[in-house]
Amino acid sequence: MELSEALSAKKKDIVGLWIDRTLDSYSSPGFFKKSTDPFANPVGSIISQGLTILYEHLLANAEQQEFVEPLDQVVRIRAVQDFAPSQAMAPFLELKWVIRQIFSASKETRHLLGELDKLDCRIDAMALAAFDNYLVCREQLFRNRIRELKSGRAILTDSACPSAIMRHNNDQSA
Amino acid sequence: MAVVKVDKLARSVAEGPTLMTGSIPKRDWMDTPVVFKPGNYAYPTKPEVLKYLDSQKGVSFPNAREWNPEQDDWKLPENWKDIILQGLADRLDRFRSLKIFMDCCVRCGACSDKCHFFLGTGDPKNMPVLRAELLRSVYRQDFTRAGKILGKLAGGREMTVGVLKEWFMYAYQCTECRRCSVFCPYGIDTAEITMMLRELLHLVGVGINWAMEPVSNSNRTGNHMGLTPQAFKGNVEFLCEDIENLTGVKVNPTFNRKGAEVLFVTPSADVFAEPGIFTCMGYLLLFEAIGLDYTWSTYASEGGNFGLFTSNEMMKKLNGKIYAEANRLKSRWILGGECGHMWRVLHQYMDTMNGPTDFMEIPRSPITGTVFENARSTKMVHISEFTADLIKNGKITLDKSRNAHVKATFHDSCNPSRAMGLLEEPRYILDHVVDNWVEMPANTIREQTFCCGSGTALNTDEIMELRMRSGFPRANAVKYVHDKHGVNTLGCVCAIDRATLTTLMDYWVPAVQVAGLSELVGNALVIEGEQRQDLTEGLRTMV
Numbered sequence: 001m002e003l004s005e006a007l008s009a010k011k012k013d014i015v016g017l018w019i020d021r022t023l024d025s026y027s028s029p030g031f032f033k034k035s036t037d038p039f040a041n042p043v044g045s046i047i048s049q050g051l052t053i054l055y056e057h058l059l060a061n062a063e064q065q066e067f068v069e070p071l072d073q074v075v076r077i078r079a080v081q082d083f084a085p086s087q088a089m090a091p092f093l094e095l096k097w098v099i100r101q102i103f104s105a106s107k108e109t110r111h112l113l114g115e116l117d118k119l120d121c122r123i124d125a126m127a128l129a130a131f132d133n134y135l136v137c138r139e140q141l142f143r144n145r146i147r148e149l150k151s152g153r154a155i156l157t158d159s160a161c162p163s164a165i166m167r168h169n170n171d172q173s174a
Numbered sequence: 175m176a177v178v179k180v181d182k183l184a185r186s187v188a189e190g191p192t193l194m195t196g197s198i199p200k201r202d203w204m205d206t207p208v209v210f211k212p213g214n215y216a217y218p219t220k221p222e223v224l225k226y227l228d229s230q231k232g233v234s235f236p237n238a239r240e241w242n243p244e245q246d247d248w249k250l251p252e253n254w255k256d257i258i259l260q261g262l263a264d265r266l267d268r269f270r271s272l273k274i275f276m277d278c279c280v281r282c283g284a285c286s287d288k289c290h291f292f293l294g295t296g297d298p299k300n301m302p303v304l305r306a307e308l309l310r311s312v313y314r315q316d317f318t319r320a321g322k323i324l325g326k327l328a329g330g331r332e333m334t335v336g337v338l339k340e341w342f343m344y345a346y347q348c349t350e351c352r353r354c355s356v357f358c359p360y361g362i363d364t365a366e367i368t369m370m371l372r373e374l375l376h377l378v379g380v381g382i383n384w385a386m387e388p389v390s391n392s393n394r395t396g397n398h399m400g401l402t403p404q405a406f407k408g409n410v411e412f413l414c415e416d417i418e419n420l421t422g423v424k425v426n427p428t429f430n431r432k433g434a435e436v437l438f439v440t441p442s443a444d445v446f447a448e449p450g451i452f453t454c455m456g457y458l459l460l461f462e463a464i465g466l467d468y469t470w471s472t473y474a475s476e477g478g479n480f481g482l483f484t485s486n487e488m489m490k491k492l493n494g495k496i497y498a499e500a501n502r503l504k505s506r507w508i509l510g511g512e513c514g515h516m517w518r519v520l521h522q523y524m525d526t527m528n529g530p531t532d533f534m535e536i537p538r539s540p541i542t543g544t545v546f547e548n549a550r551s552t553k554m555v556h557i558s559e560f561t562a563d564l565i566k567n568g569k570i571t572l573d574k575s576r577n578a579h580v581k582a583t584f585h586d587s588c589n590p591s592r593a594m595g596l597l598e599e600p601r602y603i604l605d606h607v608v609d610n611w612v613e614m615p616a617n618t619i620r621e622q623t624f625c626c627g628s629g630t631a632l633n634t635d636e637i638m639e640l641r642m643r644s645g646f647p648r649a650n651a652v653k654y655v656h657d658k659h660g661v662n663t664l665g666c667v668c669a670i671d672r673a674t675l676t677t678l679m680d681y682w683v684p685a686v687q688v689a690g691l692s693e694l695v696g697n698a699l700v701i702e703g704e705q706r707q708d709l710t711e712g713l714r715t716m717v
């Protein structure tokens with residue numbers, strides 16, 4: 001079996017394990033894995049969908065540009081969840097491990113383990129693009145913070161109450 | 175942040191990067207202590223704010239101090255455990271609902287996957303059933319016979335500092351939106367459990383500043399901002415100038431005018447912060463168009479009531495100003511602006527806390543003659559009810575083409591939809607002010623609406639990540655109608671929504687703006703004698 005043929009033939013197993021491992025990074029992943037309703041289970045279904053598209057793009061040797069949207073789908077979620085940056089990014093590199101796991105489990109594909117260098121490179125490129133995307137998301141968060149502060153809403157708690165200042169001044173002068 | 179060790183790196187080929195970075199959790203929830211770090215908690219109340227509130231009549235906020243959630247020692251009072259257990263005993267005695275909620279849950283799990291915090295985090299303690307279990311386990315241990323004898327075997331848990339810290343973490347990862355209670359076969363209202371957790375925490379001086387400072391300001395000057403009457407009036411007049419520039423219509427609101435038929439109360443955010451100010455301009459234009467005899471109060475200058483997120487007593491005290499001002503100004507009835515939690519307080523609590531009143535009349539629209547029987551007891555009508563009635567009776571002229579720039583969807587705010595059943599009026603208004611608008615998917619609207627993720631005083635910037643992940647289920651549904659139908663405007667009837675959904679959209683669906691319904695009404699409203707400029711973005715147009 002050729003490499004590209006094997007990647008297609010084993011797509012279901014590879015993507016399945018990849019999604020499984022990614023969703024295992026949540027404390028209670030059962031529901032994320034089970035529910036397929038994209039509105040009842042947005043995290044589980046959007047991540048599953050994103051990873052599936054990314055795998056298809058890798059198989060099809062798609063242009064870098066085509067990775068942007070599905071990467072953003074996944075990264076935008078993980079960039080605001082309770083993960084260290086390395087943990088948020090880990091799933092993309094994990095695909096290399098997942099493919100090796102699946103390939104080594106079957107006689108037909110075991111011989112391909114030595115031919116994964118080029119694919120590894122493409123996965124690395126995808127992971128690096130994910131890192132760029134991660135920073136875009138984080139920077140946007142900080143911009144939003146600043147925008148909220150500038151919008152005047154911060155005044156809600158961080159400004160002194162005029163009547164309190166007046167009373168304070170009166171107390172001081174008394 | 176995880177530190178990647180070299181030996182772990184070497185193992186990574188065998189184990190995969192997810193394990194290498196430690197991101198697959200391996201411990202049971204009960205054995206997972208909470209960790210406070212920047213971004214996952216809101217700042218504690220400033221001691222001076224708490225001291226001031228504790229000095230006020232009718233409320234108690236003891237144990238003011240400097241403390242830091244990230245440090246081990248929270249400087250709790252020595253007898254903190256007795257205080258908490260006594261506080262729980264008092265509440266079990268006073269609130270029958272709490273006692274029932276503690277006893278009747280059968281852990282069926284219907285609520286577990288309905289919470290936007292759980293859906294955004296995957297953290298089991300954000301499942302409503304488990305969030306309640308944080309309190310219920312202590313209840314079992316100390317207040318049930320089985321728990322007293324069997325302890326952990328009966329699901330009991332000793333009250334420890336660790337448990338208290340868990341309470342603080344998760345009582346402030348619940349927006350009291352009550353989506354979970356829609357699905358509970360027993361009708362357990364987890365929002366009330368969160369309220370109790372927050373009350374208990376206040377007994378030992380543990381609370382958040384973003385709730386308590388607005389409470390303190392409201393207690394002093396009537397509004398969250400601590401605006402003086404002059405500043406409040408000045409802000410509204412500033413909006414009147416903008417209206418005149420945009421539309422050529424001169425609006426002349428009055429303040430504290432005795433004998434005005436209607437007292438108008440709205441969240442103070444409407445008069446000072448974008449995009450609320452556009453909603454406020456909508457109210458002002460509407461009242462001018464129909465010649466309503468109304469006045470603003472510069473003391474009942476805040477519809478919002480963060481007391482709801484603090485304690486029963488505080489909520490009652492802050493709410494008191496509304497009837498007091500209606501009485502002072504001799505108003506016949508009260509009209510309320512667009513706000514979410516404000517309406518939960520007005521609709522569900524005001525009448526029993528500070529009413530019933532005998533000095534007002536059953537609200538009757540002076541324009542259409544409609545009597546609002548639903549407000550017979552509270553004497554307070556929602557602006558959407560009032561506006562929908564005007565439209566139904568053909569009393570205002572609306573030109574939808576003035577909202578040609580808008581392709582809308584409607585976000586049901588948690589409290590108006592689930593706490594007062596305001597589902598049809600906003601939709602009826604939308605039908606008449608925009609050419610086309612679409613609904614989001616059925617399991618994300620009406621009674622099942624998803625929260626903005628920032629209610630109950632969680633709309634502060636230090637927990638931005640938390641807000642973005644808890645708001646994701648809502649944003650995801652907006653993104654769907656944006657991608658499918660080109661929706662560019664998210665309509666709503668809530669001040670916290672207007673502020674926080676704006677930030678949420680910036681992150682998840684940047685092409686969508688957030689607008690109050692009254693803003694869209696103001697855009698479309700045709701007023702006699704107007705000299706409206708070409709307003710390509712309605713009242714937001716820069717001229």
